[in-house]
Amino acid sequence: MIDWDLAVRVGSRLAGDGPAVSRGEASEVVAELRGGAEKSTPLVREFTGLYAEARTAPVLVVDRPGWIQANADGFATVIAPIVGKLQEKKGPPSAMAEAIGSRITGAELGVMLGFLGGKVLGQFDPFHQAEGAAGRLLLVAPNIVHVERELGVDEHDFRLWVCLHEETHRVQFTAVPWMRDHLQDLMGEIVGQVETDPSALLSEGLSRVGSVLSGKSDASLLDLFSTPEQKTIIDKVTGVMSLLEGHADVVMDGVGPEVIPSVDQIRARFTQRRKGIGTLDKLLRRLLGLDQKMAQYRDGAVFVRAAIDKVGMEGFNAVFAEPANLPTKSEIHDPESWLKRVHG
Template structure:
């Protein structure tokens, strides 16, 4: 994992080591209790599969999509899985940057920074995220002996046990209900990708298009990062706030073409996250007795963040946009289901052409008009 394209742009082993070393320790828990948590999460994942399939009706009766493993992991396991995913997704971009590094003036700058520094930076980012993620459907990383995936080389459901225990204690909610509630959300993501075979390739294609548009000249990259840092720090000259003033670092360094791609990706991710929230709350009352209390407390936690530092990092990394995706996406799904029913909503999974645009996420009636009323006229 230490090199991609010759000498390598990122020391991936160092990224794993850095993240593992810096990540916060998990909650205090006995070995016996840890085993019970892992066993219960696996049971809940299995139960959630049946509940989600029955509620969403995405998988026709009598059919069985390709199975994907459920892995209950600690924070280090989540880090390893995500480094493997980043490595796979970023491979074409890093190979292109490696080629440019050797033959340009900016290459000397990037060479001076070095793969080890980049590995440390990636590790620091992952150490921040690793203590916050409750679960994830990991889509792109190849299968390994330590981290198995579906037969086609991608797809596994990760449940991060220490983070789930930490949050259920922080919220002071029923731990058994909370674990099933989380499993319902993450199982919805697994159902989305297993029931819609084209979804993984579509997302990967959009991400690769985004990366293909990246400025690979290191001098340009550094200049765009400098401008972004000034904007976020309030360092722009007075009267030059412009439209970038409220953007995250991730947004500011984009080209116009990347912003168009990101708008499409944002719409898809809003759909996926909002759908998962809608399903977990729709199934919840039947199988999670304290779902109302859990939802209220969890929403409050999402909104406020853990600290000022946490809020600043969320803004810098664009994680506030992630919170909007949950809210806006859930509203889109709710409005569409109320108007045309669950089967009518499921037309969204027909093809990339029936996915909502970013504008349609905000105005679900426009999606209904485009996909339903025009098809029926």
Template sequence: MTSLGGVEMVDWNLAVATATRLVRPGPEVSRDEARDVVTELRRHAKASEEHVRGFTRLTPPGEAGDTPVLVVDRPGWVRANVAGFRELLSPLLGKMRERRASIPGGSVLGTVGGKVTGVEVGMLLSFLSSRVLGQYETFAPASRELPAGPDGGGRLLLVAPNIVHVERELEVDPHDFRLWVCLHEETHRTQFTAVPWLRDHLRGEIQSFLGETEMDPSTLLERLREAVQSLTGSRPEGERGEGAEGGADDADEGTRGSFVELVQTPAQREILGRLTAVMSLLEGHADYVMDGVGPQVVPSVAEIREKFQQRRASGAGRLDQALRKLLGLDAKLRQYRDGERFVRAVCDEVGMDGFNRVWTSPNTLPTKAEIAKPADWIARVHRKTD
């Protein structure tokens, strides 16, 4: 994972080592219990294929749906995501590396900066690795340890220790909860395997967002410093956000938002609006499917849903809430809620087949405004047929 052609902007090996060292231990389980959890998750993942495809009426063509399902621990999730990040961020980091080369002493800056950034990336991944239950990796380079689908297709990750931790914390039926999680993640797998153009469209939008980044490494480091200060509350007095008034608590609320928001240009904000709409659609669709299939195959789905929603909303204390805001995870929670409302409203009005027109082409995807007003999407997409 190191570059032979020069020093990387991010020391990815160090990121993995840092995250692995800092990652919290999972819940205590015996060897037999761990083996049973892995076996059951794989069985539920397989069963979820039929449930999800029958409910959504989406069927992957040919071998497209044959992407691997991997049950991993927290370090395994870190390694998979570092590989994905490295591939996705490669154009941006290459661009910044070229700029760094023109700066006097740039190679030294690169060596030091790459290690510092590697540690920071590792710290963030260690935080996230204990919170993710499952993930469909859309951009997943294949390796011997981490296989991926054909032609650079994705892979489904189920993080076993996190699933066990949450089912115990919520005090819900573990077998029902594991199937419930698999239904959500299998929906994402079906979305990308049944809609062949979706992966390339999303990659193009992300690359456009990254391509609009016009900053040298020193500027990026300054932005990162601001982000860290907004998290720790160490921003010097007089440098609080525009909305801040009063004491320290108000200053925390007036910070400039997530790190993604800190690096946006006007063009990036436009692209991010489109990305937000797509992600709201994908997450809301997964929640809608999970709830739609749930009553048929998950007896305690109502209890699980209620307790899980409460957990999503509450966070785990002040530090957790600050990190969620910094990383943009609060926005992701809104995507679940807003997207699910959009999908439900459309399905109620035009049925599942009518909703599935959303997968026709990038032009039929909802805009950010249409996510909030489903009737506008229905009018635009269904107007000709009507």
């Protein structure tokens, strides 16, 4: 259904190479990011109280095409059950339909990956399968260099700041081993609810695209093409992701000025940068769900700080004891309700 090679080629072409750096500068950035990821492990452990063995996931410092290839591989794994459902109901497509359709969807996916490939700073992939590894950590070197230059901040502080965020995600999934399976189960439920009639799916979703384009709705493509049953499950995923992203943001800002002296300046300029984007960029961000992603960082951090203020870090860590203790989407916006439910 998707020409993955075409998606990678289109995405890589659109993303471009990033800022110009010499070979020596590139080597220094790669070495510093690898070192920052390793340095972050004890810092995250000390701040959060969560213990995760070091080096349980490979650290890959990649360029934009490398990030695009890694995510195309991940999408291919996630989408495989959906393809199976469609083929089970409709049967395999004709050779011509498959050739044309796969190139169209490959190009569309490539455009999305190209847009994201120029913006993502880092990513922890908990679902990557490799012997002896619990996921993998990706750091996108050209994007990190581009943003640190644009913000005019201390490059060494900024690189460690990014590493702290992504290392926190590694710790979350390694110190809390059920988290990966829990999210995978939720994703499986979403796939199980997929509408296998493409015409019905498209007619319902496209009827609402106009509302987004006209500014009457802030829904993402995921919202537009989701059934009510899927949206219920997506709300659960949103609650979990808001927790994880907010927790990582609190860690990256809270490790302390002794380690990142300019952390307050970095946060202020990084937050301001998000506001200074053009109309087309805002539309694409809305359609791809990036506005919702930014809300996860913001709302999740507010939840985490509120919980820690009330019950301390150890009390907050009850959130990682079992799936039942995870906050719902509504509890993210009402930390008191989570505290009453979990801590009485």
